[in-house]
Amino acid sequence: MTPRPRPRQSASASPPASTGGEGRATTLGDLERRAAAGRRERAYGADALIACDRLVRIFSGDGVEVQALQGLDLLVHEGELTALVGASGSGKSTLLNILAGLDTPSAGSASVAGHDLPAMDARTRLHYRRRVVGFIWQRTARNLLPYLTAAQNVALPMKLSAGGGRTGTGGAHPVAAGLGRGRRRRRRALELLDLLGMADHAGRRPAQLSGGQQQRVAIAVALANDPSVILADEPTGELDTATAAEVFTALRRANTELGTTILVVTHDAAVSAQVNRTVSIRDGRTSTETLRTATPDAEGGAATVGREYTTIDRSGRLQLPPEFTTPLALRDRVLLELRPDHIQVRPGDGTRAQESEEPGTGTGPGTGTGPESGTATEPGAWAASEPGAGTEGAGARETDAPDRGEEEPG
């Protein structure tokens, strides 16, 4: 999603030519503000390495249609290590396959390191898969060729793409520059295996390695061409807890020491707890994000504090978690109230609906919203109202909803 150059607007070309709804002439300042807002809109994700904008993937066959991704938005910035979690069937692998260039979206846009994925032709796609992304699958056997040694497996992607990566050193990784091609490849393979604690096993074939060791070699394979991004689909899914921790440590080392951006799908809570950012997918959309930061503790050490946020998508929708909606019987219609610093969501029917009709709460923002599912709110109905209007009326009552997520977006 590279921003296109836009023509500059000259002052002399923008006379106050029309009037607004209040009869006021449209000024140059108005036009410039509108243009700036338009530019901000177009620039969504421009500074992100991975940008998914309203991504849709529909599978159809045998008269059945499955909407695996339903307008998913996701931004990942360079250098991030992000975990992707979600229930089975929520769309995680579908997303990863699109980002890996193995599948194409039905609608929406996706870009990785400046590559517009839906627009790639076969040739660009091959280049993209060899040089821009590295992939690690859950099944260890799928990552490595059984008849090659660990070092040969790592050297193979360099050979296939004629060596090198995104570093622009004439095809050679800078560390290995100056050697013959074959030696350069072998040297880089050994360096990567060393980084991942596998140098002693460079000469072994996959069958002579444990599952965890195979996955560490797979990480080296994925890193071989110095990709912009590594995509890992449950790389620890087949491993016991201790081995999974070792593999994840290796993945983290690739992130911290090489700066590689990593997006990893996992069901393993221990894995997702070790990353700074965990994005949760529900029903084909991003639903919540947990951000973890290190803060000093009382003993002078550092404690990791995590906070879960509900995400608002590009259309203004957010998903309310069932643990909030069920106890409050929030369904079909809810009432939104805009407060100076938060939005209140209340049941829209029965007794609670009558409470909301008390003076000052029956008008203004939120009273007319009507989400279809009861699990998403569409604030567009009140977005044009003045902030705070109708929010401080007498009798507006606090709900007993936990103070989380939907009232404190990121």
Ligand SMILES: Nc1ncnc2c1ncn2[C@@H]1O[C@H](COP(=O)(O)OP(=O)(O)OP(=O)(O)O)[C@@H](O)[C@H]1O
């Ligand atoms: N090729 C396909 N044809 C038809 N439906 C598909 C196809 N691939 C995925 N789906 C459906 O799309 C939805 C999302 O699948 P996906 O594999 O992305 O989920 P997931 O979150 O990765 O699940 P899991 O954690 O079990 O791997 C599911 O309902 C799945 O059945």
